[in-house]
Amino acid sequence: MPDLPVEPWDGPTRSCRRAYEIDNQPRRSLAELHDELAAHVERIEREEQEYEERYRWTSENGAGI
DSSP states (O other): OOOOOOOOOOSSOTTTOOOOGGGGSOOOOHHHHHHHHHHHHHHHHHHHHHHHHHHGGGGGGGOOO
């Protein structure tokens, strides 16, 4: 098979590029993303604990529906 000439790739052409909303926002550091994720996890754990405390009795000893 003959070798075909290869031109260097300079990314997608202008017509292929799309403007996404996230591309217009400033980049966040890894520490900021970590803090945001930790806050979400804490909120989820707190909500799960509140749910467990509120509805635990509904499934004890066959109680509930």
